[in-house]
Amino acid sequence: MSAQVALELFHGRSTPEQHLDDWGSQGPVFLVDYVHVTYLCEIKLGIPEPAGDGDLHFVEDLVYYDGAYYGDWSVFPAELAKSEVSLAARIAPFNPTKAAVPCPRS
Numbered sequence: 379m380s381a382q383v384a385l386e387l388f389h390g391r392s393t394p395e396q397h398l399d400d401w402g403s404q405g406p407v408f409l410v411d412y413v414h415v416t417y418l419c420e421i422k423l424g425i426p427e428p429a430g431d432g433d434l435h436f437v438e439d440l441v442y443y444d445g446a447y448y449g450d451w452s453v454f455p456a457e458l459a460k461s462e463v464s465l466a467a468r469i470a471p472f473n474p475t476k477a478a479v480p481c482p483r484s
Contacts, residue, residue: 382409384459385423386468390446394438398449405448406470409456421451425472432472435479444476 387405391398410432411424421434421441440447459465 382411382456383453384409384456385413386452387448389449394440394447407459407465407468408472413453432474434477437479442479
């Protein structure tokens with residue numbers, strides 16, 4: 379069994395155009411087997427079985443998940459996420475339907 383890592387999303391906003399005067403919202407923390415970034419287009423996540431791999435997508439320079447656009451993300455050892463109370467409270471299973479980028483408004 380390989381060691382897991384944690385992927386934390388933070389500095390969230392409700393639209394890509396929203397200007398933030400503060401740090402924005404904190405997002406979920408996912409425990410994954412690996413994180414692979416492809417040309418600032420998507421983040422591939424090695425989700426433990428039975429779910430299988432997952433993808434997060436960029437909109438402009440922000441990562442989209444569950445109705446929020448995140449300007450920052452961090453990868454660190456999963457053990458830190460589990461032991462740090464504020465991070466442990468945000469650990470969530472990855473849901474691919476929440477990662478689907480909504481269609482642009484016309």
